[in-house]
Amino acid sequence: MLIFAASDKGGTGRSVTSSNMLYRSALQGSDVCYLDFDFGSPTAGAIFNIDSAVRGTTRGGLHDYLDGALAEPQRIEVWTESDRASLRNRPPGAGRLVLLPGDSGGGEFPATRERIERCARLFLRLEEEFDLSLVDLSAGRSYATQMVLAATAMPELKSVRSRWLVFHRWTRQHVLAASGLVYGTRGILDAGSRAGHDYDELVNRLRFVRTAVVDPDSPELEGLRPAQVAWLRECNQDLLELASNNRVGRTMLIGSVPLDPVLQWREQLISDNDVYARKIANLETVEAFSALAKLIVDDAAWEML
Amino acid sequence: MLTLGEVHTGLLQNSSSLSLENTAQLLDFLVGQRVRRSERPIAYAVSPDQLTGIDCRLPTHTGSRTRGVGTVVSHAAVTGGHVLQGSTYTRLDRAASNRRLIWSHYLSRPGWVETIGKVDIRDVAQGFLGPTYQPQTLNLGAISARLIDAVQSSARLDRRPPFRTKRTRLRWAVLPAPDQSTEAHGKFRIESDTLRTLELTAPQEAVPALVEFCEDLALHDWLLTTLLSLIEFSLTGPGTRTQRIDRLRPAIDCLLHLWMPAARLDESVLPVWRDLEHRPGFTRQWQTSVTRIRDQVTLSTIALLEAPSR
Numbered sequence: 001m002l003i004f005a006a007s008d009k010g011g012t013g014r015s016v017t018s019s020n021m022l023y024r025s026a027l028q029g030s031d032v033c034y035l036d037f038d039f040g041s042p043t044a045g046a047i048f049n050i051d052s053a054v055r056g057t058t059r060g061g062l063h064d065y066l067d068g069a070l071a072e073p074q075r076i077e078v079w080t081e082s083d084r085a086s087l088r089n090r091p092p093g094a095g096r097l098v099l100l101p102g103d104s105g106g107g108e109f110p111a112t113r114e115r116i117e118r119c120a121r122l123f124l125r126l127e128e129e130f131d132l133s134l135v136d137l138s139a140g141r142s143y144a145t146q147m148v149l150a151a152t153a154m155p156e157l158k159s160v161r162s163r164w165l166v167f168h169r170w171t172r173q174h175v176l177a178a179s180g181l182v183y184g185t186r187g188i189l190d191a192g193s194r195a196g197h198d199y200d201e202l203v204n205r206l207r208f209v210r211t212a213v214v215d216p217d218s219p220e221l222e223g224l225r226p227a228q229v230a231w232l233r234e235c236n237q238d239l240l241e242l243a244s245n246n247r248v249g250r251t252m253l254i255g256s257v258p259l260d261p262v263l264q265w266r267e268q269l270i271s272d273n274d275v276y277a278r279k280i281a282n283l284e285t286v287e288a289f290s291a292l293a294k295l296i297v298d299d300a301a302w303e304m305l
Numbered sequence: 306m307l308t309l310g311e312v313h314t315g316l317l318q319n320s321s322s323l324s325l326e327n328t329a330q331l332l333d334f335l336v337g338q339r340v341r342r343s344e345r346p347i348a349y350a351v352s353p354d355q356l357t358g359i360d361c362r363l364p365t366h367t368g369s370r371t372r373g374v375g376t377v378v379s380h381a382a383v384t385g386g387h388v389l390q391g392s393t394y395t396r397l398d399r400a401a402s403n404r405r406l407i408w409s410h411y412l413s414r415p416g417w418v419e420t421i422g423k424v425d426i427r428d429v430a431q432g433f434l435g436p437t438y439q440p441q442t443l444n445l446g447a448i449s450a451r452l453i454d455a456v457q458s459s460a461r462l463d464r465r466p467p468f469r470t471k472r473t474r475l476r477w478a479v480l481p482a483p484d485q486s487t488e489a490h491g492k493f494r495i496e497s498d499t500l501r502t503l504e505l506t507a508p509q510e511a512v513p514a515l516v517e518f519c520e521d522l523a524l525h526d527w528l529l530t531t532l533l534s535l536i537e538f539s540l541t542g543p544g545t546r547t548q549r550i551d552r553l554r555p556a557i558d559c560l561l562h563l564w565m566p567a568a569r570l571d572e573s574v575l576p577v578w579r580d581l582e583h584r585p586g587f588t589r590q591w592q593t594s595v596t597r598i599r600d601q602v603t604l605s606t607i608a609l610l611e612a613p614s615r
Contacts, residue, residue: 029542031469059438070440071447093542121454127464128315128457129471156458159465 002123002162003134003296004148006188008177010139013211014167016267017257017289019047022134023269024286025293026097030131033075033098035122037137037144039063039109042102044136047267049084050076056104063106065122066115066147073100073122086271095131108138111147120151127160132297141186146195149188153196163296164188164206165254170213170239178208179246204304208248209292210256212263254301255292260285307426308479308512309433310394311445312520314527315472318457320465322386322559325350331461332381347565351382356415357448360405363397363420364442366431373397375411375418377445381452384524385563389456391449392520396512399424418443430478434502446474468555470531475523477503479515484508488576489515493522493585501526505577514571518578525566525587532560532594540601550605553598561598564591 005018019034026032036044042061045053053061057074065073078097079090090097109115126133137144152162166188168178182188188206193199214221216232224232243249262270262281270289274281295301317323323331328350329340338353360374379393400406400419411419432439453472482489489507496502503522507515539552566588567578582588 029538060440071444071450095538121458124458125450125454128318128466129469131469155460159463 001132001297002127002152002160003132004137004145004162004164005134005167006137006145006164006181007139007167008181009168009174012139012167012169012174013257013263014139015043015136016047016263017167017209017211017292018134018136018165019044020269020289021292021296022132023097024290025132025296026095027091028290028293029093029095030297031095031129032132032134033096033100033126033130035062035100035126035133035135036102037062037135037148038139039102039106039144040138042104042106043267044099045076045101047269048076048078048099049082049087049268050078050099050101051083053099053101053104056106057101058104061101061103061106062122063103063109066118067109068114068118075100084269086273087269098130108143111143111150116147116150116154119147120154120157123151123157123160141181141191145188146191149192149195149197153192162205163302164202165209165296166206167209167211168248170210170236170256172239172242175239175243175246175248179248182206182208183247204302206252207254207302208252209254212259213256214259218258251304254295255288257288257292258282258284306481306509307397307430308394308515309397309430309443309445310392310477310516310519311449312390312392312475312477312523313446313449313453313472314388314390314475314523315453315457316466316468316470316531316559317383317387317389317462318464318466319386319462320467323383323462324386327461328383328386331456331459332383334455343569346568347385347563349382349384349569352380354378354380354415355452356412357393358408358411359395359418359443362442363424363429364432364435364439365425365428366435367425367428369425369428371424371429372421373418373443374400374405374421376415377418377448378416379448379452381456382520383456387559388524388527388563389453390520390524391452391456392516392523393445393448393452394516394519395445397424397426397429426480430480430504434476434478434504436496436500446476449474467559468535470534471499473499473501473523473527473530475501475503475519475526477505477519479505479507479512482506482508485510489574490580491577493581498530511573514574515577518567518570518574521567521570522578522581525564525591528560528563529587529591529594532556532591535560536594536597546601546605546608550601553601556598557602561595564588564595 005014007014022032036042042056059074060070062073064070076099166178168174192202216236260282270281275283275286325348329342332340332352335353342350356376358376363371363373377395382390395418397418400421485508489511491503491505494502535556539549
């Protein structure tokens with residue numbers, strides 16, 4: 001299955017949430033791969049602690065592949081090549097975790113016929129060996145988004161299942177921006193139906209993920225003054241209304257990830273070690289990632305009411 | 306004279322075993338040429354040969370620049386309705402002149418690449434088999450992979466494979482034997498979890514039989530690799546015994562009956578198989594794995610029989 005991760009604004013936690021979700025999915029036993037389609041600023045290497053590809057690879061990544069410079073993009077096996085001790089060594093029962101990095105000094109490029117075909121070919125090849133292939137797209141209405149919409153509309157990919165996750169923070173601006181990215185002109189649905197997708201079917205395959213959410217009922221907010229909590233509650237209520245008016249509401253929501261101090265400071269994978277031994281990350285955050293990893297493949301979660 | 310080749314092997318993206326008739330139609334992508342097929346001892350079909358013109362640098366171990374111009378031959382094959390292979394190879398020969406000739410000259414020698422300038426065939430063979438990534442040089446694997454892609458994207462396949470697995474690559478080279486009476490022999494190496502290399506030394510007339518041998522070896526190496534990874538995934542993963550056995554089901558359904566080493570091979574290359582059977586011992590490892598699967602199934606049956614009836 002192909003999963004596309006999109007967001008309207010940068011800094012929504014799209015990359016860090018989707019890589020953590022994928023990491024959980026690998027721990028649950030699926031063979032997964034992560035494709036860094038954020039050509040302008042490849043960062044996935046940093047999240048998976050691959051020192052040789054922190055700002056993209058120099059050994060032929062996705063950008064060069066799509067451009068036709070090489071026959072196959074580089075692959076990095078995270079379990080063996082990560083420079084972080086707690087990620088090395090594949091835990092028993094875990095599936096493969098592979099990163100296809102972008103190129104350092106890449107950049108956006110228009111989706112030509114050849115690039116779309118190469119993209120489709122790559123998806124089909126990955127589909128042969130991975131249960132989940134997650135494609136991390138650049139923020140906003142990007143060429144990368146247009147390219148994957150055109151590629152997945154090709155007849156060869158008709159029987160390949162694909163799903164879209166749109167990440168946004170839980171603020172007014174982000175809710176409106178996410179709604180615009182999906183429903184607006186030249187948004188995902190608009191561009192998708194132009195590329196040959198069925199509009200309603202594409203809506204059914206798209207869900208929102210809220211990131212860095214502060215729960216007003218959380219015990220962690222005990223230190224706040226009553227006035228602050230009351231204000232938070234009011235804001236949350238407003239946001240819920242705004243979201244549902246902009247079709248970003250509960251029926252289109254697949255998960256939300258709480259605000260976590262670790263992710264505020266550094267984009268990284270949260271290992272069980274970070275939660276249980278070092279106690280620097282919250283258990284709720286990891287549980288949210290695990291739940292998300294289960295929900296993206298759970299057909300019941302994708303049924304429309 | 307040197308022969309280079311690369312075989313890619315993967316699982317055909319179809320939910321069930323494809324009948325020989327359908328396989329033949331699947332591989333019939335060159336108009337006017339017939340798909341060769343055989344039913345005994347195992348269903349097998351191979352597409353007609355396809356030529357690809359090349360003009361590029363050859364990979365070398367020392368980094369010296371050698372240019373090759375000519376054509377490479379490739380074909381796709383399906384075994385047992387499940388396993389798909391893309392195979393590409395070419396023979397290298399010194400060109401008579403030191404410049405590129407008109408294309409019809411190269412077309413008159415299909416499957417030959419002529420090297421322009423000085424060439425050390427051992428250096429090329431080492432560069433080709435070596436693990437270092439050499440961009441912008443002859444990449445036979447890319448042609449094999451494209452051929453597989455082309456077959457896999459056919460509308461005749463339902464793209465619901467019983468399990469997911471990696472493709473494996475066998476890169477091989479045949480160096481000329483010092484004299485014609487030498488028996489073919491080779492060195493097989495596992496370079497990574499998907500790449501294997503085979504360096505053969507053999508007399509020239511054995512080359513056509515060796516192409517088939519390499520395809521057969523690639524097929525069995527893929528079968529073994531895939532079976533071992535399925536066993537590992539099933540038996541080390543979480544869950545009850547029934548769940549584990551269930552995860553072995555695709556192996557029983559699709560793989561166990563495909564093991565038939567050297568089934569269609571020419572007598573002259575059988576010694577190479579015999580060497581590989583001696584060490585590392587493909588069939589030995591396969592048999593042990595099959596027995597292990599059968600034992601697991603038996604144990605689970607016993608457990609079912611012993612369970613108190615409800």
